[in-house]
Amino acid sequence: MLKISKKVKSTVTVFLLMIISSFALGQTDTNLTRRALATKAINNSHIVKIKQNEAKASHLDKQRALYTYIPKVGVKGGYAYLLNDITISRDISGTKNQALYGLENSKNQSLAQLASSGLPPTMIGVATPLIEGVYNNIGGMVNQIPNTPSISIQDNNFWFYDAYVEMVIFSGLQAPTFAKAAEAKSEAQQAMVDQEKNEIIMETLSYYDKMAVVNQSLKVLEESQKRLDKQTEFANKAKEVGLATEYDLNKIRIAEKDIIAKRIELEASRSLVIQKLQQLTGIDKEELTTINPELTLWMVDENEINLSNRNEIKALEHSIEALEYKHKGEQYGALPKAKAFAHVVQGGTNMTNIDAVPFVGVAMQWEIFDGLQRKREVQKSELAVISMKEKKAYAQDLVQLDFQKKKMEWQVATQMVDVSNQKLDGAQTGLKIKVQEAQNGLTDVTDVLDEISEYEKFQLEYIQSIANQRQKAVALINAMGVLNVEHIQN
Numbered sequence: 001m002l003k004i005s006k007k008v009k010s011t012v013t014v015f016l017l018m019i020i021s022s023f024a025l026g027q028t029d030t031n032l033t034r035r036a037l038a039t040k041a042i043n044n045s046h047i048v049k050i051k052q053n054e055a056k057a058s059h060l061d062k063q064r065a066l067y068t069y070i071p072k073v074g075v076k077g078g079y080a081y082l083l084n085d086i087t088i089s090r091d092i093s094g095t096k097n098q099a100l101y102g103l104e105n106s107k108n109q110s111l112a113q114l115a116s117s118g119l120p121p122t123m124i125g126v127a128t129p130l131i132e133g134v135y136n137n138i139g140g141m142v143n144q145i146p147n148t149p150s151i152s153i154q155d156n157n158f159w160f161y162d163a164y165v166e167m168v169i170f171s172g173l174q175a176p177t178f179a180k181a182a183e184a185k186s187e188a189q190q191a192m193v194d195q196e197k198n199e200i201i202m203e204t205l206s207y208y209d210k211m212a213v214v215n216q217s218l219k220v221l222e223e224s225q226k227r228l229d230k231q232t233e234f235a236n237k238a239k240e241v242g243l244a245t246e247y248d249l250n251k252i253r254i255a256e257k258d259i260i261a262k263r264i265e266l267e268a269s270r271s272l273v274i275q276k277l278q279q280l281t282g283i284d285k286e287e288l289t290t291i292n293p294e295l296t297l298w299m300v301d302e303n304e305i306n307l308s309n310r311n312e313i314k315a316l317e318h319s320i321e322a323l324e325y326k327h328k329g330e331q332y333g334a335l336p337k338a339k340a341f342a343h344v345v346q347g348g349t350n351m352t353n354i355d356a357v358p359f360v361g362v363a364m365q366w367e368i369f370d371g372l373q374r375k376r377e378v379q380k381s382e383l384a385v386i387s388m389k390e391k392k393a394y395a396q397d398l399v400q401l402d403f404q405k406k407k408m409e410w411q412v413a414t415q416m417v418d419v420s421n422q423k424l425d426g427a428q429t430g431l432k433i434k435v436q437e438a439q440n441g442l443t444d445v446t447d448v449l450d451e452i453s454e455y456e457k458f459q460l461e462y463i464q465s466i467a468n469q470r471q472k473a474v475a476l477i478n479a480m481g482v483l484n485v486e487h488i489q490n
Contacts (some may be wrong), residue, residue, distance in 0.1 A: 016114070027444075032283075032295070035084075036209055037280075037283075041200050044281055045200050047279075048470065053191060055185075055189035058183075059183070059186045061177075061186075063178075064182075065175050068168050070167075072165070073165050078161070079159050079160045082156040107224060148229045155351045157349055159347055159349070164342065166340070166341045167340050171332065173328075174332045177325050177328050177329040178325070181323075182322075188315045188316075198478050201352050201488065202471075205278070205470070205474050205488065209346065210269070211273050212294060212295045212467065213463055213464060216295065217460055218457060221262055221456075224452060224456045225256070232249070235445050237247050244444075249445075251277050251445060251449055255452070280368055295466040296466070298474070304480060307400065307403060307480070307481050310479075311393050316391055323381065332455065337365045337366070338364045339362070340363075341363060342359070342360040343358070345357045368376050400474065406472070406475045406478075409475070410475070412467050413465070413468050416465050418461075421462055424458040430454070431454075435448060
């Protein structure tokens with residue numbers, strides 16, 4: 001078995017720890033890319049959440065419109081104190097005639113039965129007047145009963161309840177139409193949510209690139225400080241041989257103070273940028289200080305142009321769709337509506353109880369004339385559709401103009417980067433020449449300091465030109481209608 005020495009083991013362990021540490025550091029940088037920060041800023045935005053809730057509310061309006069067809073079950077109950085007694089009347093004229101007819105039949109049947117019963121004639125004679133008398137008495141009483149007798153219930157405390165099930169079976173086509181209008185409105189609001197996301201993306205990238213500008217500007221100041229240190233060393237030696245004076249050294253010290261002042265301003269700007277990124281993304285400031293972004297040119301593929309995909313246009317298209325459905329719904333108000341129902345009703349007083357009465361049926365409502373109210377609503381909704389179409393046409397003109405403007409600004413910014421680079425190369429060449437001349441005694445320290453300051457200025461200008469070009473590129477991609485998180489270049 002192969003044995004590994006302790007020294008080799010220790011070396012391997014240290015090497016592995018270095019790999020793990022570098023990987024962890026790499027993970028931190030990777031997690032804080034432009035794309036990652038833009039995503040966090042979108043998820044952290046309060047405005048996006050508010051607009052998303054508005055879109056969800058419109059989607060709930062769609063569901064509420066469709067819920068019209070869901071049966072409704074309920075119970076109604078109540079108590080009432082009656083100011084007058086309850087009187088129940090009924091027509092019994094037919095019932096009286098039936099009673100007399102039945103009594104007459106009973107009389108004839110009784111006489112026949114008596115005759116065939118074997119009783120003595122005397123008994124039959126006695127029974128006959130008796131039956132006749134009963135018949136005459138009852139008949140007279142029946143004839144004295146009114147045709148519509150009434151009963152008065154002297155109990156003023158009345159209670160009732162109604163258990164019911166109702167379901168709309170035809171809404172006059174309004175429910176599905178208004179549901180489609182609510183859905184289109186929700187899509188329009190979602191387009192505005194996407195527009196807000198794009199605004200957040202552009203703002204986040206702008207501050208992220210500002211962080212890159214500050215960091216690279218600090219590096220430029222460090223390089224300038226190193227050049228001043230060399231000039232200080234050169235001036236001290238030149239002073240010893242009489243080629244430089246205290247005035248030259250004082251100019252160098254002033255230039256160093258100028259670098260310190262610029263560094264203070266940059267550090268303050270960096271602190272503000274970090275604070276703004278923290279507010280946008282919700283990431284801790286300590287973690288944001290670890291990012292070290294770089295600036296590179298952002299090239300745009302103009303073949304991706306899709307102006308109809310601009311969120312403003314999509315929002316207007318969905319708004320037109322919603323208003324058109326609303327207009328149809330207003331027109332459908334002239335159609336009848338129908339629903340099915342089932343009820344169980346019961347009531348009564350302390351003295352009287354009415355048995356439960358179940359019944360089912362179908363009801364229809366058709367408002368034939370509503371005082372021209374519906375006509376006015378239809379006219380208003382039609383005007384709203386026309387106005388929204390005009391807004392869309394106007395917005396399309398503005399979108400086209402905005403795209404051309406953003407395209408031109410990006411092209412100019414890209415060309416300015418090349419111009420700044422050429423100026424920087426010229427300043428670098430001039431600085432080299434001045435340094436060589438100073439070393440050969442052909443120029444003084446003041447001229448070298450001027451060249452250092454000039455080169456530093458063009459360095460900062462070049463850095464700012466790249467940042468400006470990137471900002472114009474993002475604005476152009478948004479104007480093209482294709483801006484999203486996936487289009488972000490890290």
